[in-house]
Amino acid sequence: MTIDPTKILRLNLPQWQGGDHPDYRIGARVLAAIAPEPLGPEETVAVPEADGGPRPTEQGIVSKQALLSNLAAAKSAIARHSPEAIVTLGGDCLINLAPTAYLSERYGEDLAVLWVDAHPDIMTASEFAHAHAHVLGMLMGIGDADFVDAVPRPVKGSKVLYVGLTETTPYETDFIAKHGMTRLSPEELAGSAEPVLKWLRASGAKKVAVHFDLDVLDPSLYDFLLFHDPNAKPNAFEGVARGRLRFEDVVSILRAVDAEADIVGLAIAEYMPWSAIQLSKSLRTIPLLGG
Amino acid sequence: MTIDPTKILRLNLPQWQGGDHPDYRIGARVLAAIAPEPLGPEETVAVPEADGGPRPTEQGIVSKQALLSNLAAAKSAIARHSPEAIVTLGGDCLINLAPTAYLSERYGEDLAVLWVDAHPDIMTASEFAHAHAHVLGMLMGIGDADFVDAVPRPVKGSKVLYVGLTETTPYETDFIAKHGMTRLSPEELAGSAEPVLKWLRASGAKKVAVHFDLDVLDPSLYDFLLFHDPNAKPNAFEGVARGRLRFEDVVSILRAVDAEADIVGLAIAEYMPWSAIQLSKSLRTIPLLGG
Numbered sequence: 001m002t003i004d005p006t007k008i009l010r011l012n013l014p015q016w017q018g019g020d021h022p023d024y025r026i027g028a029r030v031l032a033a034i035a036p037e038p039l040g041p042e043e044t045v046a047v048p049e050a051d052g053g054p055r056p057t058e059q060g061i062v063s064k065q066a067l068l069s070n071l072a073a074a075k076s077a078i079a080r081h082s083p084e085a086i087v088t089l090g091g092d093c094l095i096n097l098a099p100t101a102y103l104s105e106r107y108g109e110d111l112a113v114l115w116v117d118a119h120p121d122i123m124t125a126s127e128f129a130h131a132h133a134h135v136l137g138m139l140m141g142i143g144d145a146d147f148v149d150a151v152p153r154p155v156k157g158s159k160v161l162y163v164g165l166t167e168t169t170p171y172e173t174d175f176i177a178k179h180g181m182t183r184l185s186p187e188e189l190a191g192s193a194e195p196v197l198k199w200l201r202a203s204g205a206k207k208v209a210v211h212f213d214l215d216v217l218d219p220s221l222y223d224f225l226l227f228h229d230p231n232a233k234p235n236a237f238e239g240v241a242r243g244r245l246r247f248e249d250v251v252s253i254l255r256a257v258d259a260e261a262d263i264v265g266l267a268i269a270e271y272m273p274w275s276a277i278q279l280s281k282s283l284r285t286i287p288l289l290g291g
Numbered sequence: 292m293t294i295d296p297t298k299i300l301r302l303n304l305p306q307w308q309g310g311d312h313p314d315y316r317i318g319a320r321v322l323a324a325i326a327p328e329p330l331g332p333e334e335t336v337a338v339p340e341a342d343g344g345p346r347p348t349e350q351g352i353v354s355k356q357a358l359l360s361n362l363a364a365a366k367s368a369i370a371r372h373s374p375e376a377i378v379t380l381g382g383d384c385l386i387n388l389a390p391t392a393y394l395s396e397r398y399g400e401d402l403a404v405l406w407v408d409a410h411p412d413i414m415t416a417s418e419f420a421h422a423h424a425h426v427l428g429m430l431m432g433i434g435d436a437d438f439v440d441a442v443p444r445p446v447k448g449s450k451v452l453y454v455g456l457t458e459t460t461p462y463e464t465d466f467i468a469k470h471g472m473t474r475l476s477p478e479e480l481a482g483s484a485e486p487v488l489k490w491l492r493a494s495g496a497k498k499v500a501v502h503f504d505l506d507v508l509d510p511s512l513y514d515f516l517l518f519h520d521p522n523a524k525p526n527a528f529e530g531v532a533r534g535r536l537r538f539e540d541v542v543s544i545l546r547a548v549d550a551e552a553d554i555v556g557l558a559i560a561e562y563m564p565w566s567a568i569q570l571s572k573s574l575r576t577i578p579l580l581g582g
Contacts, residue, residue, distance in 0.1 A: 008579065025324060033324035034317060036581050087580050111297050170550035210579075253578045258578035266579045275514050276564050280325035284543045286297065287549035288501075288557045289378050290327050 002107030003262055009083035011099060015070050017063035018132035019270070021226075022050035026280050027271040028091040030179065035089060043077035045070060047091075056086045060125025061144055065092060067131055071150055074098035088267040092132035093121055096211050100139050101151040103209045103265045111264070112205035113155055114138070114196070116163040116250055117213035118243040120172045120183075127171060132269075134170035136160070136211070140179065156179040161199050163253060164189065164216040166241040186244040193256035200261060208257055209265030212250065216243040221282035224273045298311035300374035301329035302390060305338045306361050308354035309385030309423035310421065310561070312517075313341035317571050318562040319382040326380060334368035335363060338382075343581055351416025352435060356420055358385060365389035379558040384412055387502050387558035391430050392442040394556045402555070403496035404430070404446055405487070405548065407454040407541055408504035409534040411463045411474075418462060423560075425568045427451070427502070448472040452490050454544060455507040457478065457532040477535040484547035491552060499548055500556030503541065505535040506576055515564045 014028030025047060032044070047070055058064040075098045078086065086099040104111055113136075115121065121136040124143045128134075137143045141154030148154075157179030165183045168176065176183060184195050200208070219227040219242055227237050257263060284290035314468030316338060323335070338361055349355040366389045369377065377390040395402055404427075406412065412427040415434045419425075428434045432445030439445075448470030455543050456474045459467065467474055491499070510518040510533055518528050548554060575581035 029324040030321050030567055033320040034567050035574050076571075085579060088474065110317075143485065212577075223572065247573050251573070254578050255576075263579045266577065268574075271570075273564070273567050276321055276325050276567060279515065279562075279564075282538050282542070283326050283559075285546075286503075287545050288294065288376060288554045288561075 003085045003264065005039040007084040008038065008040045009081045009087045010042040010084045011074065011077060011086055011088045012042070012089045013070065013074055013088055013095040014045070015067070015091040015095050016047070016050065017066045017070070017086050017092075018130060019053065019069070019092035020055060020062045021092070023272060023277050024090065024270070025049055026277045027273055027286045028089060030273050030276050031089045031183070031271045033069040033263050041081050041144065043080070045073045045077060057129055059144060060129055061131050062129045063133070063189050064144070064146070068146055070156075071098055073149065073263045075102075075150060078102045088246060089273070090267065090269040093211070093213055093269045094132045095269055097135050097138055097147060097150060099265055099267055100155070100209050100211070102157050102254060103207070104139065104151070105153045107207040107264065108153060110205055111155070111158045111159065111209060112200060112203045112261075114163050114208060114210045115160060116211060116216050117163060118166045118216045118241050120162060120165060120168055122172060130141070141241040159203060159205060161196065162249070163196060163246045164243060166244060168241075189247060189253070193253040196253050197256055197260060200257060206261050207264045208261045210254060210263060210267070212266065212268045214268065214270050216250065217247060218242070218244050221246060223275075224271055226270060226272050228274055229272065230274055230278070236278070245261060292398060294376045294506070295526070296330040298375040298437045299329065299331045300369060300372045300377045301331065301333040302365065302368060302377055302379045304365055304382045304386040305332070305336070305363065306382040306386050307338070307341065308346065308361070308383075309421060311353045311421050312383070313561060314568050315381065315383045315561070316340055317568045318564055319380060320379045321564050321567050322359040322559060322562045329378070331374070332372050336364045336368060342414070348420055349436060351420055352422050356436070359437055359450045362389055362438065364395070366441060369393045372566035376555040381558065381560040382503055384408075384502070384560045385423045385426045386560055388426050388429055388438060388441060390556055390558055391446070391500050391502070394498070395430065395442070395446050396444045398412055398498040398555065399444060401496055401498060402450065402498045403491060403494045403552075404451045405454050405499060405501045406451060406470045407502060407507050409455060409507045409532050410504070411453060411456060411467060412458055413463060413466050417492075422444070422464045435530060448529060450494060450496060452487065455534060455536045455541070459532075480544070482540060484544040485529065487544050488547055488551060491548060495551050499552045501545060501554060501558070502558065503559045505559065505561050507536050507541065508538060509533070509535050512537060514566075515562055517561060517563050519565055520563065521565055521569070540575070546569070
């Protein structure tokens with residue numbers, strides 16, 4: 001609402017290791033290319049592409065060291081600017097650890113977090129080895145200590161609203177209730193921003209960090225979601241909850257929020273533009289360009 | 292074959308005015324994002340996006356002044372490096388005027404041009420107001436004098452081979468014959484590089500500049516072609532020749548050429564990744580990102 005656009009940091013973070021899928025890196029590069037050009041500072045974390053080498057699991061987390069290295073680079077990039085707000089373009093969902101940790105430290109109790117996602121991202125290494133599913137837990141101070149170390153002021157569950165969350169596992173359902181988090185399914189939203197505004201007013205927060213995992217969108221309407229991986233094994237996504245929102249639904253909620261509060265964080269994650277990803281690989285086969 | 296990769300200039304040229312379609316700019320930005328990272332110098336010509344203002348036609352060419360300005364910027368970018376070879380990522384087909392003009396001046400009679408395209412690109416303002424259809428004519432010294440001025444050493448028709456060219460108009464058919472240019476249709480190629488190699492050997496050229504207009508590809512197999520414009524009017528492309536090659540066909544021809552000669556120029560044009568283009572517009576509606 002009142003953020004000076006020159007004080008917004010654009011952070012490009014083409015991280016793929018958190019989802020253990022090298023194509024997230026290409027998706028992040030495309031997302032950075034198609035986003036409106038930033039009016040403030042821009043930083044791009046150099047994330048190496050997959051080299052075919054091993055991706056070791058340490059303390060139950062795949063590519064843990066690479067992820068910690070990306071995290072440190074993202075923290076440094078943010079620290080160089082001390083921005084009022086951050087737009088982060090990923091990459092897998094874990095891209096939002098450093099940005100929201102920074103915003104939580106900066107704005108404290110005045111910050112609410114809208115987690116716009118089909119999935120709650122509160123697992124730990126005990127439940128799943130891909131850390132992109134751990135990021136909100138880590139932001140709340142729960143999970144692998146090396147990542148939680150990057151969160152000096154954890155976000156309280158009472159300050160988190162899930163927007164568009166679908167079916168959860170018993171572990172997730174219990175976690176959400178135990179930590180006083182609020183959830184709004186696509187059906188509870190029913191195309192209206194009002195339930196979000198009601199929660200936001202009750203929270204008392206005037207600053208809002210938004211996590212927008214594109215998989216909150218209905219995969220029957222958008223071709224750029226993980227579910228459309230042309231190389232996925234049959235049934236690869238069996239049992240994985242799918243989003244049921246339209247892009248316009250998310251935008252209208254965020255615009256309503258923007259009219260009542262300052263959106264100080266926006267992270268967009270899990271973009272998989274399959275046609276461009278395939279062409280990217282084809283380009284490597286052309287002489288002079290691909291070598 | 293023997294080009295030092297650090298002597299290859301990567302030239303990003305998000306020009307859209309030559310096709311009078313602002314979305315070429317987004318396509319060019321995506322193409323630059325998904326291409327293998329360059330090992331040599333990289334230049335990006337700053338092409339402003341469409342601002343909704345008029346696009347005046349001068350001497351029969353839409354946006355002529357803007358195109359001349361892009362041309363001057365591309366020439367300067369090339370001159371700063373005096374590269375041995377250039378990879379140009381567009382943008383509309385006219386992006387290849389400055390690069391091939393430079394290569395023709397540098398390599399002279401030793402240069403052959405492979406024009407991999409469903410269309411011959413030899414019209415003038417008398418036939419069509421969009422200058423992306425004029426580029427090869429201009430490179431041969433034929434067309435608007437202000438553009439032809441940028442071609443100190445025109446390419447001779449005998450040094451041009453069309454690869455994958457489909458149906459041509461009577462004007463085009465006559466032009467091609469009159470200037471001694473050679474054409475190979477998809478059916479004449481029949482999936483083999485041999486007709487290309489035979490022509491190349493006969494030409495005596497040892498350096499090759501390749502123009503790869505993606506519309507040489509079969510639109511029933513690739514979703515990133517102009518023909519798939521979701522906003523095109525019904526019958527907008529009626530009578531426009533369509534490509535009939537596969538990406539792998541083009542790659543196998545270029546690899547065979549690369550084994551016998553030095554590919555010193557590669558321009559890729561007319562990329563229209565519609566899903567990403569649509570998302571690009573949607574991103575502008577999100578608070579904090581789109582303003």
